[in-house]
Amino acid sequence: MYTVKLKGNKTIDMKTGSRRQTVDLIICGDYILTMNEKMDLIRDGAIAVKDKKIVAVDTADTIFKKYTSEKIIKGNCRAVLPGLINTHTHAAMVYFRGLADDLPLQKWLSKHIWPAENHWLSPEFVSNAVALACLEMLKAGITTYNDMYFFSDSIAATTKDMGMRAVIGAGILDFPTVSAKTTDEYLMNAKQFINNWTADELIVPCIAPHATYTCSPKTLKKAKAMAENFDVPLHIHLSETEWEVNEIIFKYGKRPAEHLESIEFLDSRVIAAHCVWLKSNEIEILADKGVGVSHCIKSNLKLASGIAPVVEMINSGVKVAFGTDGAASNNDLTILSEMSIAAKIHKTIAKDPTVLDAKTALLMATKWGADVLGLGSIIGSIEKDKFADIITIDLKKPHLIPIYDIYSHIVYSAAASDVETVIINGRLVVNNRKLTTSDEEEILMKALEWQRKIALYNAGH
Numbered sequence: 461m462y463t464v465k466l467k468g469n470k471t472i473d474m475k476t477g478s479r480r481q482t483v484d485l486i487i488c489g490d491y492i493l494t495m496n497e498k499m500d501l502i503r504d505g506a507i508a509v510k511d512k513k514i515v516a517v518d519t520a521d522t523i524f525k526k527y528t529s530e531k532i533i534k535g536n537c538r539a540v541l542p543g544l545i546n547t548h549t550h551a552a553m554v555y556f557r558g559l560a561d562d563l564p565l566q567k568w569l570s571k572h573i574w575p576a577e578n579h580w581l582s583p584e585f586v587s588n589a590v591a592l593a594c595l596e597m598l599k600a601g602i603t604t605y606n607d608m609y610f611f612s613d614s615i616a617a618t619t620k621d622m623g624m625r626a627v628i629g630a631g632i633l634d635f636p637t638v639s640a641k642t643t644d645e646y647l648m649n650a651k652q653f654i655n656n657w658t659a660d661e662l663i664v665p666c667i668a669p670h671a672t673y674t675c676s677p678k679t680l681k682k683a684k685a686m687a688e689n690f691d692v693p694l695h696i697h698l699s700e701t702e703w704e705v706n707e708i709i710f711k712y713g714k715r716p717a718e719h720l721e722s723i724e725f726l727d728s729r730v731i732a733a734h735c736v737w738l739k740s741n742e743i744e745i746l747a748d749k750g751v752g753v754s755h756c757i758k759s760n761l762k763l764a765s766g767i768a769p770v771v772e773m774i775n776s777g778v779k780v781a782f783g784t785d786g787a788a789s790n791n792d793l794t795i796l797s798e799m800s801i802a803a804k805i806h807k808t809i810a811k812d813p814t815v816l817d818a819k820t821a822l823l824m825a826t827k828w829g830a831d832v833l834g835l836g837s838i839i840g841s842i843e844k845d846k847f848a849d850i851i852t853i854d855l856k857k858p859h860l861i862p863i864y865d866i867y868s869h870i871v872y873s874a875a876a877s878d879v880e881t882v883i884i885n886g887r888l889v890v891n892n893r894k895l896t897t898s899d900e901e902e903i904l905m906k907a908l909e910w911q912r913k914i915a916l917y918n919a920g921h
């Protein structure tokens with residue numbers, strides 16, 4: 461026995477005489493990718509976690525001289541990095557995965573997705589579906605997601621039960637759905653949702669007017685006013701398709717970003733999804749207003765919507781992060797694959813292999829993602845006093861050996877199945893690829909039951 465306990469959760473090492481603070485958890489790794497401002501990379505490092513937050517990150521030798529814990533996550537052949545952040549999705553749509561593939565966006569929405577939602581959506585459906593989406597995202601290393609959908613209280617409750625962090629947007633439209641019949645009812649629901657969740661540690665409520673072509677200027681202004689009043693984010697689809705741009709020009713005589721600027725909708729609380737069909741002046745508008753952008757490359761490719769001018773946006777000072785969009789149009793919820801595909805696509809478009817390099821792509825998936833969601837002060841990097849939202853990746857895989865550049869390995873080679881441990885708010889949520897917060901088998905069985913019901917209904921129509 462080489463240590464004795466002292467007052468104040470400290471021990472003394474009888475060999476060295478040094479006092480060590482007891483912490484809740486110590487996470488070790490061959491590589492600690494901090495993603496901080498200096499992009500510090502710590503070889504043979506460790507992170508000390510106490511009371512949900514990071515208290516120190518340094519070499520393992522230094523950490524173990526200062527801290528001790530009964531819970532230690534070993535780090536041999538492991539990379540440790542901030543949790544990945546999904547800045548745009550519709551989590552409950554995971555139950556519509558593969559329902560109507562290989563169609564243009566407008567036909568996909570109007571002929572298949574919106575009718576399916578009108579028939580199936582309920583608090584129970586949404587809750588069950590979100591559990592499956594959270595399970596998929598967690599096991600892919602995503603610790604925070606930004607959602608836009610309906611029955612927001614059900615989404616929030618299930619997400620919290622799963623131990624996941626989220627910005628959850630109450631959807632706003634100018635036409636009726638099963639969740640509301642009028643615009644005022646959508647807004648009333650959003651207000652109640654914000655009041656229900658405004659003080660929660662994991663859930664950030666948000667107002668989510670769907671798009672410029674589904675929400676009138678009056679509705680958008682009301683949503684903006686409510687967001688300002690409650691100091692919450694605004695989440696909107698923007699310039700996803702060429703059809704959308706032409707529609708807004710026809711209605712208002714301006715392109716979508718110009719239209720939103722003209723009604724004073726844009727500011728730093730806005731998270732704009734897609735932003736595919738932007739002109740240079742619109743990019744300057746977004747940069748000037750501090751709007752964050754969610755780049756959903758796989759969904760945009762699959763729906764043939766186009767490819768967002770990400771390199772120009774970044775060069776103009778727009779903060780760009782990654783989103784998966786819903787699983788109905790992707791068809792998975794994996795940020796690792798978004799990173800890899802986006803980095804390669806934008807190199808090809810620019811005819812320059814140096815653009816959107818691995819470090820930039822990983823920043824988009826972590827620190828910049830947190831910034832876009834307004835959470836950059838509390839998550840997104842491994843730094844003292846930030847919440848411990850941390851993942852580990854098992855590097856002892858054929859496709860991850862040998863290693864010469866850990867950043868390029870994570871972006872170009874790693875897969876969701878390589879994620880081994882997920883910690884959110886200092887809590888071990890996935891341990892050795894097993895969910896600790898809920899019953900995986902029950903989540904999957906409920907999904908299969910819904911699959912059977914949906915398939916039977918579709919067969920009869």
